[in-house]
Every structure is written in structure tokens, then in C-alpha cells.
Amino acid sequence: MSGTRAGLEVRLEVPGRVQASFDAAPGAVVAVIGPNGAGKSSLVRALAGLAPASGHARLDGADLLDLPARERGVGLVFQGQLLFPHLTALDNVAFGPRARGVPRSEADAEARTWLDRLGVGDLADRRPRRLSGGQAQRVAIARALATHPRLLLLDEPLTGLDVRVAMALRIELGRHLASYDGVTLLVTHHAIDALTLADLVVVLDRGRVAQVGTPAEVSQRPRTEHVARLVGLNVVRHGEELVSFTPRAVNVSLEQPVGSPRLRWRGAVADVSPHGDAVRLLVTADPDLIADVTPAAATELGLAPGREVWLSVKATSVRRYAASAGAPADGPPTAPST
């Protein structure tokens, strides 16, 4: 095969749902982010073989779309785990190897190894009903990895977990993914997952790829408002150029400030919430902006929802970049190998 190469090459379309193209090197972790309905789950289901798709998705040279789900060698960790409720954690993990013809004792030993690796070896005999959310997620990841997939699909693996549990699992997941030599596709709507775990970020928006880049590129130069919000940035469009700046760089005042009129907005405070040691304001302007102020300033300015304020930012605190995806600075959308 002339196009044979290691890693994942996706050029697929699920009609009416999502159109996606990106490449990933072996060992790479690709984060797929985007708002609800952007097509993240459709992409995952198409790659797993659970939804029909056109185009191709080559994994180490072979087109996945030609194969039925069970022959794809793709591990899928479902949103909500979907552990078999009538089987113990051990039998859940051993299910994949056994379905592939591994003798029972060997499959059990393998399952035990994976449960141990994910730190839930002591829960082997429990049914899913008696596992906590975090434990069930670990078992689900062990179940997917026990089939030695060349592509691991994680559909919102940390969603619905207690914040502290999610934090611990994120760190561990990072460790497992670093030692995993297949490609990982991580669907998430938490920026931190994309930033801490991924080598490449694919931003989906309304069924299209809006941006592909390294986490640093995407977080510093977000092209969609959704991602900008996820990474806690403001993005404003100036013609063919995007301007991004942090909420901390925003100056909030009651009087009209001096400076560039293009970096000055007026609007009403829509929401006030604590954010670290600051107070974060959401201001309904054109476009909506977020600004962080000190609690003292918030009290002094009387910043409550409904309050009319002026926002401004210094020209030296903004980053300017091209708005279109084909900008030369970006280079080819390929993840580095880890």
C-alpha cells in the first residue's frame, strides 16, 4: 500500500452530523473539544464502528471504515461507562480477551493485571452497582485497554465525576496514556483535559473542524468563542484578525476610559462569581466578555448583575492572529509523537 504509515489519518463524514479530518502519530493523544451537538460523539461512534460514515479513517495503514466494529481493534470507553451490570469488574475486563478467544484463566490473569494497573485490583469481585463513579471509570478504562486496541476512544471520561476524583484520575490517565503506544482520542469539554493530556487538539464546531493545533496553539490563539471560553480567554474579531486577551488584562471602570476605541466596550454585568482569588464578571457586550477584578474593586465599583460598566484592554496585553484556518503560521495539523 502506497499510503501505509503508522498512526491515524482521519478524513471522514457522518452525514448531517460531523465532517472531520486530522492526523495523529502513534502514541499521540488527540483531544476533541467543542460544544454539545458539535459532533464529538458522532465522530467517536463512527470510528468505533457504531455509526455509518463515509470517507476513510486509516489506522496504521488499514481503513477502519471497511471493518465491522468488532474487528477494528478500537477500544471505546463510553460516556457513563456501560459496564455489564451482571458481570464482576474482573469479568467485565476479561470479556474482551475472552471474546477474542483467549482461554478463561489467561483472560482472567490479564484482566487482573489491568485492574491492578488502574489501581482497582481489590475491587475485582464487585459488580458495577457497587462501584463508585471513579472506580467504575477505572474499570471501564481497564476493560478497553485489555483488548490491546491500536486506537483508544475516551468519550468524556472525566465527566460526571466528583471534582477531586476527576483530578486524581486525570493525573493517572496522563500516566497511562504516556506509556500507551496507540493513538488516543479524548473527547472532552474541559479545557484542562485537553491542555494537560493532549498532544493535539481538534476543535469541533457545528459538525466541522474549526481548529487543529497543539494545546499551546489552540489555547493561545483560539479560533472559536467556545474554546476561548474553555481556556478562559476573551476573543474579539477585528476583520480577518482575531484578538485574544486574558480576563485579568481587562480593566473595568464606570467612566469611559481613554485608549483605542476598538479595545473598549460598554455593557451590563450579567454574572458575578468567585474565580480563584478574584471575582469573575461576565459582561454582556458586543461580544460577551469576561473580566477578573479583585474583590476589593468589585465592592468599590458596586459590581452586581445589571450594573453598566466600561471594559478596556491595553494594546500591549492582546495577542493578534489570523482568523482563518489556512493561515501559514499553523503548518500541517499533525501531532508530534510522544
Add this chain to the structure above:
Amino acid sequence: MRDTLGRAPVLLVVPAALATLLLTVPLVAMVAATDWPGLPEQLRSEPLREALWLSAMTSTVAVAVCLLLGLPLAWVLARVEFRGRGVLRAVVTVPLVLPPVVAGIALRTAFGRTGFLGEPLLDATGFGFPFTTWGVVLAHVFVCMPFVVISIEGALRSTDPEYDAAAATLGATRWTTFRRVTVPLALPGIVAGAVLGWARSLGEFGATITFNGNYPGTTQTMPTLIYVTRQSDQDAALALSLVMLLVSVAVLLALRDRWLGTRLAGG
């Protein structure tokens, strides 16, 4: 009735009470009219033992056949999309609403000694279904299969097909998935369907007697025995009926404790 929505209306409570009476009075009357001192004598009779054994045996074999053939049919109806699925389901349901006597006539037309399938079978093997114990089983299967299929299909439908998807991504064939995921998850519903079919089979009368006649030891089941006994000896018929009532209540209790209870509680 301490209901926050108010008192239950008389217009509903009175018919409900009447319905309850209608259902319980005949059974209570039967129990009350039983000649209790003579009962042990009646129950020791040879025809009763034969008929009871035959009923239990044929019903059990019939349910086994219904599961063997009906579970796959239920799975096809619940999990495979194809043109004509609705038609197939309708066809499966027809025997459910068919008068059992008509079922017996239909079976004769197909499997009778001069029947559409019965004649070639008789010519080829010398075996004919009518008037044999296998004929009883056949009649029972025909009548019970719809109960079993429809209730198991419901059970399969209520288990999340996403589990099948999960099994597929783990490399399982559909057969492995059926065996190790689909059936275990639907097991309570499958057992409930089988018990329902068994109870229906035990009471089967019309199709059996039409197709097989009434020969003690080979085709005379409990319902046919009760029917013929009643023509000569009311007390004996009553005693036999009491046995059937006890069996029915036992089935109900088994259902409630083992499966209906958990199904209701577990959704």
C-alpha cells in the same frame, strides 16, 4: 384512603369492588363446595395421577421448545431491523387471539394424518402427531409460543442495546454478545415469559382436545380430564379443579417471589 389528590371516586371504587368479587367468588365457592373428607380418596385415582403427570410433562417440554425457538425469534424481532418486522410480529401474535379450538383445527389441517405436512411426514417416517403425546406438546407449543415470544421481546427491548454495542467494540460476535450479554441482562423477563407460557400450557384445553382427542395416558391432560369427569361425577371434577387451583397459585407465588417482585422493584 388518605390520598393528597382526594378521595377515590365512588364511580370507580364500586366497579372495582364488583370486579374483585367476580374474580374471587367462583374460586371461593369452589373451595367451599369441595368434599374435603372424600378428597384424599379422589386424589389417589389413577386417571388423575396420569393426567397430572402428562400435563406437567407436556407443558414443561412445550416451554422448553418455546424457549429454544421463541427466544431466537424474540431476539430477531427486538434486535434485527428488516422489512416486514411489523408483519412478522403480527403473525406471531395471531395465535394469541385465536380461539384455541380454531388453533386445533389449524393444527389438524397442517399436521393431521391427511394434513399438508402431516401426510408426507406419516408416509416418510410412519409417525403422526395427532392423538399422541407429541401431538399434545405440539398443540401446547402453538398456543404458548406467542406468550413467550411477546413477553421475551419486551424484556429484550427494555435492556439497553448500547450494551450490545459495548460488547461489539470489545470484539464479541453477535452470538457471543447474545449469550454473554443480551440474555443474562434480560434473564428475569425471559424466566417470567417462560413461567407465563408454562401456566398457559398447563391450562390448554381447546387446541389439545381438538387436535389429539382424549386418551388417558397419552393425550388426556388435566383440563380434558376435568371436562370428561364433570359429565359423570361432579365431586371428582371439583377435587381435580382444586388441584389445578393449587398449582396455579403455586406458580403465581413462584413468579411473585422470584421474578415479578424484582422486576417491579427494579423497573
